[in-house]
Amino acid sequence: MQSNASSIERHLAGLDREMAGVVRVAVTEGLAAQWLVPRLTELRRRHADILVQVIVGDQILDLATRQTDLAIRFFRPTSSQLVAARVGQFRMSVFAAPAYIEQFGLPRQLDDLHEHHIVDHTTLHNLPAMKPWSEIVERSTRVALRTNSSHSAMEAVKASWGLSIFPSYSSKMADIVETPIDLNISRDIWLVSHEETNKGARIRAVIDYIREQFRQDEREWFSLLHPSNDTEAA
Numbered sequence: 001m002q003s004n005a006s007s008i009e010r011h012l013a014g015l016d017r018e019m020a021g022v023v024r025v026a027v028t029e030g031l032a033a034q035w036l037v038p039r040l041t042e043l044r045r046r047h048a049d050i051l052v053q054v055i056v057g058d059q060i061l062d063l064a065t066r067q068t069d070l071a072i073r074f075f076r077p078t079s080s081q082l083v084a085a086r087v088g089q090f091r092m093s094v095f096a097a098p099a100y101i102e103q104f105g106l107p108r109q110l111d112d113l114h115e116h117h118i119v120d121h122t123t124l125h126n127l128p129a130m131k132p133w134s135e136i137v138e139r140s141t142r143v144a145l146r147t148n149s150s151h152s153a154m155e156a157v158k159a160s161w162g163l164s165i166f167p168s169y170s171s172k173m174a175d176i177v178e179t180p181i182d183l184n185i186s187r188d189i190w191l192v193s194h195e196e197t198n199k200g201a202r203i204r205a206v207i208d209y210i211r212e213q214f215r216q217d218e219r220e221w222f223s224l225l226h227p228s229n230d231t232e233a234a
Helices: 001-021 028-040 040-046 098-104 109-113 121-126 128-139 150-158 170-171 200-219
Strands: 023-027 050-056 070-075 082-096 118-121 143-147 165-168 188-193
Touching: 001 188, 001 200, 023 028, 023 200, 028 040, 028 121, 028 150, 028 165, 028 170, 028 200, 040 098, 040 200, 050 200, 070 121, 070 143, 070 200, 082 098, 082 128, 082 170, 098 200, 109 121, 109 128, 118 121, 118 128, 118 150, 121 128, 143 150, 170 200
Parallel strands: 023 050, 023 070, 118 143
Antiparallel strands: 070 188, 082 165, 082 188
């Protein structure tokens, strides 16, 4: 009996050691600051020995070489060694600050954008899916600011510099208004890990926790349903 008890204690001690340590999560700027980080409090309560390192940016980090342990990406990876779960969807929408709308009006159609000031988030032009917006920016004679930072673009829009394009969930992060213009741009959100590391207890705990948070917020934040549409997603 004493031997069995000692064996159980050693097993539990091993689990404790495996749970203690760093888990790196790569995520985009806005999603990190406004959604992920505020939701990590409960994870810290459950697993105080796990240190989550949030790596912010649009760069693609290598999971195979442990540049990051997890990544929240807006495209599905092609490597067979990566495990990807789709955890949400969103539209890309045109937003403006209430004060801007009060001064210049709310654009309702695509052609209306030619008469409005634009905040250009330049990183988006590297993405083929953003072509409809890139064409609008290229034709505009009223670009008020160019920046490669989504945070800076958001601050400029909040300060009424002009209109810009953000994920549809952005109105939950800031006091900005989604226009009714349909750019016909939608994207998926993928939680990505590496098959050789995602079975470790520490990484697995963080994966499961983040997936739980996405499930809780899927309808309100990460769905293609318009806020006024009460129809259940297929």
